Amino acid sequence: MLAVEPDLTGDVESVVARTVATANPIHDPMPPLPDAEHWNDKSRVVCHMNLSIHPDGTIQRALASGCTDIFRDRATDTVKTWTFAPILDEYQQAVRSTYAFDLTYRRADRPVRSTASEGPSHPQLPEPPRLLRWAMNLEISCSAVLRINAEGTVEEVDVEGCTEEVIRSIQAAAHQWEFEPTQDDAGVSIPTLYPVTVTFRSTDLIQESLSVNIPGLMSIPLAAAYKGDIPPPPPGVMQLDEPLPKKSTSSQRIKAAPDSIFHWIAEMGEESAQFQHYLLVTVNKRGRVTEVDYLDGPPELQAYATLLVRAIAFDRSGIEHSDPVRFVMPFPIRFKPK
Known part of the structure; x- marks a missing residue:
């Protein structure tokens, strides 16, 4: 059978x-x-x-x-x-x-204000919270409605379409905005509503110069290029304008990334996420990394990114001298929860 x-x-x-x-x-x-x-x-x-x-x-x-x-x-x-x-x-x-x-x-x-002519004066842009500041290949849009009293002060900010930490960031910024009072036909100042869409958009998806505040739409750039000061190189070390090409990566085992990264990805509803880092890397005559300074990136990923960069061997074939060299290295890392 x-x-x-x-x-x-x-x-x-x-x-x-x-x-x-x-x-x-x-x-x-x-x-x-x-x-x-x-x-x-x-x-x-x-x-x-x-x-x-x-x-x-x-x-x-x-x-x-x-x-x-x-x-x-x-x-x-x-x-x-x-x-x-x-x-x-x-x-x-x-x-x-x-x-x-x-x-x-x-x-x-309440009557709705014109986004073109009755918007806030010198509005403070919301700060991208936590990891979002360094996210790549990502765009998040949130819809907000501000309730404004007769004096032009924001009373309440309703936000939809994004996570709690993003909502809190938008609300904190919008409560600082000031508006010119709106008057009715009798010349009396009245309460109003002001709708606005806030978009957090990676600069790799749109030119950074186009990420501007226009009436009714605020666009906040993410993963922008590093613009901070770089200290002068020590004696005997040459500063390069561009990173050296990678030659190989060590097979040594590197500890796993922090769990908080994967929790954040899940909270955002994304299947994966990529974050930009900027490191100041010094390489010896053999192409080995001797020093790494973390310039910018998610603080919780500083140790992890530094370990990954230290495992890289760089190609010095285009360098005629044997002195150590130093360069700023953009270093994106992608994470995908299992």
Whole structure:
């Protein structure tokens, strides 16, 4: 008799959790705003949404919590019409997915300022938080709405579409902005709204000279070239304008990168991330690294990047003398969680 192995491949169905960064909606209209009597002096209402999504990207189930009555009903009814791009598994088969996010109603009780003529005066740009400052091949856009009082001071900053640490950075900067008061037809200063999109974009995706602040859109460059001061070389060491070409890399075992890097990548919803480092490298006559100064890059990766650079042998065939040489070395490192 032939022994037949049971087929267990279909017993467990793959379910992928989407994030804000990887949601990939195709059709996602917002629910209509309830009338004024439902707001109870609130400027916004947040519904915590949990979706179960069919493999074809349509909604199987939509649940809302944290909001009540008409806000909940309109949120679930509208979200049930959403569609998403399918997610494929390793066999190129579409799989079920889930998506948890906050749906925010904003009360349109104030006129909206013109982004071209009624923007902030000398706005402070948000600082890229933590590792984001040195990220390459990355673009993150966040939508913000500022509630401004009659005197032109920012009262509240609502931000969507990015992680908590990025939201905090945008809010900290926007609360420092100042606006000229807006007046109604009677000449009375009135509260207003100001929408703005904030984009953090790596300079390898767009020329740094084009990463500027224009009305309604702020673009903050990431992984910009190192522009700090470089100390003069010590006696007997020649400073080069360009790095030497790499000849080989040592096979010595280097300890793994810090776990915090992979946690950050997961929080950002990215499959991998690449970070730029700048090191001041001194190489002897044999092409071996004798000294490394870490000029710029993620502080938590300083030791790791330094170890990697020390393992490199450089090609000095284009150097006629035998004196040690020194150069600034851009050193990108890519990380991909397992």
